Each structure stands twice: as C-alpha cells, then as structure tokens.
Amino acid sequence: MKPKRRNGLPKYCSLVIDRHKKRRIRFRTRGVDTYLPFPPVGAEFEKAYAAALAGVTEWRANIGVLRTRAGSFDALAVSYYRSPAFQGLRDSTKQTYRRIIENFREEHGSRLLRDLRREHVKALIGDMADRPQAANRLLSLLKIMLEHALDNGWIAVNPASGVKGFSKKTKGFHTWTDGEIAAYELRHPEGTKAHLALTLLLYTAQRRSDVVVMGWEKIKGRYIEVKQVKTDAELDLFMLPALTDAIRGLPRDKPTFLTTDFGKPFTPAGFGNWFRDRCNEAGLAHCSAHGLRKAAARRMAEGGMSGDIIKAVTGHTDLKQVSVYTAAANQAALAEKGLKAIAGKKKRTNSDQPLRKVGQSKGE
Structure with a gap:
C-alpha cells in the first residue's frame, strides 16, 4: 500500500532529530506513538508504516466498544x-x-x-x-x-444490496505493442536499471509485486522460482537468453535484482511509480508495468500457445482470465492460422488413367 504523502511524508508522520543528531520518522496519532526507519521509502519503511497503521486500527478496535x-x-x-x-x-x-x-x-x-x-x-x-x-x-x-x-441482527435489510456501481468501460491496463517495447528499449538501452526492469517484467510475465522480490536466491539452474504474492501460486520459469544476459553482471550481495537509489528493494507501489516515470521518459505515458505482463501473454497467443501453456507461465487458474490478457493478440494473424486449419491439406489424387473430358465417350 502506498502511503498518502503530505510535505513528502505519509499521514501521521513527521521528521524528528533525536539527541544523537540522527534523523528519524515519528508516527504519532491517537493510540499509537512509535518511530519508523529512515529514509521514508523502500520496503522496510512501508512494512513498518503498514504495521503502525494496523496499530491504529487495533487501538480503535480495542477501545471502540467504549467510545x-x-x-x-x-x-x-x-x-x-x-x-x-x-x-x-x-x-x-x-x-x-x-x-x-x-x-x-x-x-x-x-x-x-x-x-x-x-x-x-x-x-x-x-x-x-x-x-x-x-x-x-x-x-x-x-x-x-x-x-x-x-x-448479526443490527439491520433488517442490506440497503446496499442490488445497488449498481459504475459500468466498467475500460479494457484495463494497456497491452504494450512490439513497437512500444522497441521505443522503450531505444530510450533505455541494455545495461540500465530501466531496461532490466522491462526485461524482468516481459520475460517472466509476472506482476510487479513478484518482480521486485526476484534475486539470485530465486535462481535454480536454468529456472527462476516464483511464489506469486497475489495468489500464492508457485512457478518454475525457464529463463530466456534475454533474461540471463540482463542479470549476468548484477551483484550477488543484493537481496533483489532491482533496488532503489538507497540500495533497498522496491515495494510494489514504489516500483510502479518509478517505472511510470521511465515510461514517461520514453514517451509512453499510457503504458505501465502490468501492461508488459499482458504483452507477454499476447506474444504467447500470437505464437499459437494454448491457454494451458499461457496459464503455466502467468500463474492464472482460469482460462477466462487468460482470454482477457490475450485479447490484444493480432486477430488477423490468428484468424489466418484458423482459416488455414479449416482448409486442411489438399490431397493430390494419383491416377494411372487421365481424367476424361466432359462429354468424351469411352472409345474416343
């Protein structure tokens, strides 16, 4: 969860200097008064901030009955x-x-x-x-x-039952085209952190929450192990040459391949914001990290991969959801393959006797 920030700090937070002249982040509100790690970015801070927020909720719950x-x-x-x-x-x-x-x-x-x-x-x-x-x-x-x-008998009827929300007139995250991927790579060439991020997203087809925890400890031979944060699905993904080339020279003393400017692992939200800036730099304001997951699924669909194969890569359990991800596949190319399959292979008839012309009698 990305904290809402005011003056550069999340809600309930302030910057203080302790007696040792050390900067600290103080989280203070009714029922909770604690200190969080500095700087106020990265996985360690956001984990501590989430715990502090949970403390606010717990405090409210504990005294809530009374107040x-x-x-x-x-x-x-x-x-x-x-x-x-x-x-x-x-x-x-x-x-x-x-x-x-x-x-x-x-x-x-x-x-x-x-x-x-x-x-x-x-x-x-x-x-x-x-x-x-x-x-x-x-x-x-x-x-x-x-x-x-x-x-629990507090009300006799649910007043929200049957109330309709706003219609979803969106196709969701934009699926990157190959031209957009090329434009991004032109702006962020090999060897940059921005290029590494695209490579991890595209060539594993995983969510940003899974990509930010990838590191050397996840590498097992020719495969990279993934336990999806959202679904708990456990995957072993074959590493393509583009991926192995991208990580080959990365330091092995870091917990993850992708790190912030402070050397800490990204949080999913922090990485999403950082990657958004890299897309903007490439003139791709409509593109996102999740759109590369959809681009990977699109490429697999265009390559003739079955829904079960795509599921094995993306970790989906529902073919219906896979169809959402592959909706941007090149319809014309797929249709051509389908129509050729309808036509089948023509069988040539071998005959020792030439075919007679219409109207030709047997003895002619």
Whole structure:
C-alpha cells in the first residue's frame, strides 16, 4: 500500500532529530506513538508504516466498544475487523480494506446504520462519479460490511444490496505493442536499471509485486522460482537468453535484482511509480508495468500457445482470465492460422488413367 504523502511524508508522520543528531520518522496519532526507519521509502519503511497503521486500527478496535455509538458505522467497523471473514483475508487485502473503511469512517463513522437507506447508498456512490473505480470498491465493501450487520441482527435489510456501481468501460491496463517495447528499449538501452526492469517484467510475465522480490536466491539452474504474492501460486520459469544476459553482471550481495537509489528493494507501489516515470521518459505515458505482463501473454497467443501453456507461465487458474490478457493478440494473424486449419491439406489424387473430358465417350 502506498502511503498518502503530505510535505513528502505519509499521514501521521513527521521528521524528528533525536539527541544523537540522527534523523528519524515519528508516527504519532491517537493510540499509537512509535518511530519508523529512515529514509521514508523502500520496503522496510512501508512494512513498518503498514504495521503502525494496523496499530491504529487495533487501538480503535480495542477501545471502540467504549467510545462508539451502538449501531453506528464505527461500531460496525470494529465488529467487522474482529470477524472471521476479515481475519481470514490476506494481509495485503486487509490493508486495502482498512484504508477504504477508515477513510469512510472519518466522515460517516458516527452515523447510525438504522438510518441508512438505499437512496443514501446510491447518493454516496453517485457523488464519486469522478472516481468510478474507487466508488465501485467502496460499494463492494459496503455490501460486505452491511451483510455482516444483517447477519448479526443490527439491520433488517442490506440497503446496499442490488445497488449498481459504475459500468466498467475500460479494457484495463494497456497491452504494450512490439513497437512500444522497441521505443522503450531505444530510450533505455541494455545495461540500465530501466531496461532490466522491462526485461524482468516481459520475460517472466509476472506482476510487479513478484518482480521486485526476484534475486539470485530465486535462481535454480536454468529456472527462476516464483511464489506469486497475489495468489500464492508457485512457478518454475525457464529463463530466456534475454533474461540471463540482463542479470549476468548484477551483484550477488543484493537481496533483489532491482533496488532503489538507497540500495533497498522496491515495494510494489514504489516500483510502479518509478517505472511510470521511465515510461514517461520514453514517451509512453499510457503504458505501465502490468501492461508488459499482458504483452507477454499476447506474444504467447500470437505464437499459437494454448491457454494451458499461457496459464503455466502467468500463474492464472482460469482460462477466462487468460482470454482477457490475450485479447490484444493480432486477430488477423490468428484468424489466418484458423482459416488455414479449416482448409486442411489438399490431397493430390494419383491416377494411372487421365481424367476424361466432359462429354468424351469411352472409345474416343
């Protein structure tokens, strides 16, 4: 999760100089007062920051019953955080849910659930028309939480049930074309960190969260081991020559192939922002790290690879999702292959007797 920053520092954070003249980051808000590592970037800091935010949530949950109004959204949040449904989520999902819930609580936490009507939910979501994706995420989470309230007898009906979000009129992340890949490589030639990043993304077909943890310890012979952060899928990926050439000269004392300017591993969000700048430098503002994962799938589809083969590389378990990734495959080239398969191979007829012309009699 990328911290929201003000004056260069995330929320609740300030820069302090301790008695040893050492710079430190202080995280301070009601219920939590702690210090985080300096500088305020990189995986170590963001992990500590996420833990501090979790402490805010835990503090609210611990005293929430005493300070919240019974039947309010605040009380619902406290109850939901303690529920098996929430506790069973992945840590990354918990952080995302907490961020959405806490932002909503700041404005609506004291309101009573019994007063919430369907038209109120529709109005809340409608007011976020300029942020349709954020509105849809909030609506989905409200449905989950209000269902929790319904199950616990707090409300008689879920007012968010049946409320529709904004239609998804997007194809998702843009799939890089081969021309765009060439343009990026022209701006960021071999030997640069920017080129290494593209190589890792394209020639492993993995997400940014998986690429940022790749390092020498993941290399096993001709393969690189991947345990996907999002799905826990475990993959052994054959390393193409372009990939082995790109990492051959990298130092072996670093925990990961890609590191920040401070020598620390990137966080997924930090890497995404850094890679966005590299794309902008190449004149590719519409391209992204995830678009290279889709480009890899596109190339496999254009190469005639089956859905099962593509799944083995990307780690997907659903062919339907693979079809989303391969939607940008060259339709004309694939159609040509399909039509040639329909035609089949012509069989030439070998005959000792020449074919008779129409109308020719047997004795002629």
